[in-house]
Amino acid sequence: MAEEAVDVSNKQIILKHYVSGFPIESDFEIRTTPIRLKVPEGIPNAILVKNLYISCDPYMRNRMSEMEGSYVDSLVPGSPITGFGVVKVLDSTHPDMKKDEFFWGFTGWEEYSLITSTQSLFKIQHTQVPLSYYTGILGMPGITAYAGFYEICSPKKGEKVFISAASGAVGQLVGQFAKLLGCYVVGSAGTKEKVDLLKDKFGFDEAFNYKEEDNLNAALKRYFPDGIDIYFENVGGKMLDAVLPNMRLRGRVSVCGMISQYNLEKTEGVHNLFFLVSKRIRMEGFLVLDHYHLYPKFLEMILPHIKEGKVEYVEDIVEGLENAPAALIGLFTGRNVGKQVVVISHE
Template structure:
């Protein structure tokens, strides 16, 4: 191998996926890479990837989509997603060699990023770098802006969060508790339910897999109704929630993980509740709020350092473990934020 070059391991998508994804839908490949930005490629950076984020929305990118807020993956090319990286070489004056950043990168050891728009420099390194895939990155900002900007919370509100032990849900619940709300979460195992109540400080939590009648379950935990629902699941859960919303309740639609592996999405029967209860239901994409990122850091960094907010990561070691880690999201195998360690800084 020539001087200044390296062997670059990468995870590529074999082809578009139907149904539940499998590890075999992703392949580990190796190719050489020069450790500098190619000549004539101005405004680009070459990075060494340190941590990669596994997120549910990545499943939607595994199918051919005509129109979406994010592009489909390209078969036979490296998967892309959020990650923490170190700049190896730069032709962009905004980024210097050796700087740490987070943002969209490739599922590979080294990535050439041709557009640096949407990348954030990491200035605070007195917290774990992996946090920038989660609480200090996309999931954290999703939780913060989804709750505060979309849900318009008031002290004393009753709040329900589905998929509450995930990277976003665990933070929404804690933000809501700090704000003075009554908070209930749903999850898929006893371990996760215990985590919600004992570590994240939720008032109550339940295992949705053990509840044959979700409508009755929600009435048990919210006898007077739900003010705010933070939606991560969709399907039957959304249908049951609509029946239990209060007058002028708010629903922030962050994701619908129960639908991502279905070829034909499930219908929702109780939408007329939006009319009768004057419910505001709003979908949102975190990109729209990134200009407020400094405001978020100002709020959350002191909470982390003072131990006032808990955060749980599920760490997978090595790039080769990434396909298995990603697929685990859709069976609820992960506990907390799923992170893949590519290299230690």
């Protein structure tokens, strides 16, 4: 006998309108709508899920603006925000997605979601680690750090590595990967707490608070008197401009993001680009979307490191869907320490 479908209320976070400048909490609203916890008849290959954890990520700011030609679609004002999360299947018409299984990937900022496009979901096979890790170290930020460092930077033992926004979801992993390889690693962050975290927990050789530096060029010369081989770029603007003259011959710059620019009406110019020529620097932007085929290889590498305590991970966990807008906004002022995660339900 088939289970009877249950109707429940579904709390959602809605983007009210497109945003210019820094987002504020009034750009969002909380809405509650009814939902039936069953895939509607006639919809094949779909799942009805309970959202457990959602991820706050810097790229989401770009989606709050009406942008043409971006690699990811703009959000739809008046509709629930979408992003990466961890879900539990409640009902399914998909042959490979069963009730009570867990997945990570794209879902809604709401308590329950009907997902009809399931291509961007990954089945969670390893549940001996916290499920929240699949918004971070075992999810999109993890594979981003892996691909951006190993694939784009082609690192070698003993090289000098600099990482901006180094205590964030991606940066903290890149630094640890570099240390595992035997590199000299320096990171920048925006508070003393984060600088201490980089050195004491993640094992960076050095770290500095960029807000306390009057001259970024001088700061980099202090930590890299012989220059930088690899720069993992998360910030852009003035930081990128200071890094380029400090790169070594045939250095590599892996461009993951530019969080300092996302809320500006007019982005800052970079003046030192000629160093790309004179120092034969290779600077390459990348999208994690192009590297998902590496996910099984990445898991094979990272899971033993987590188990053995060779890679640490720090999460900044916020409880309650209603607190998600403030958590997301906090990314752009550096409020979070580590990977920003919002807990909707503990199952």
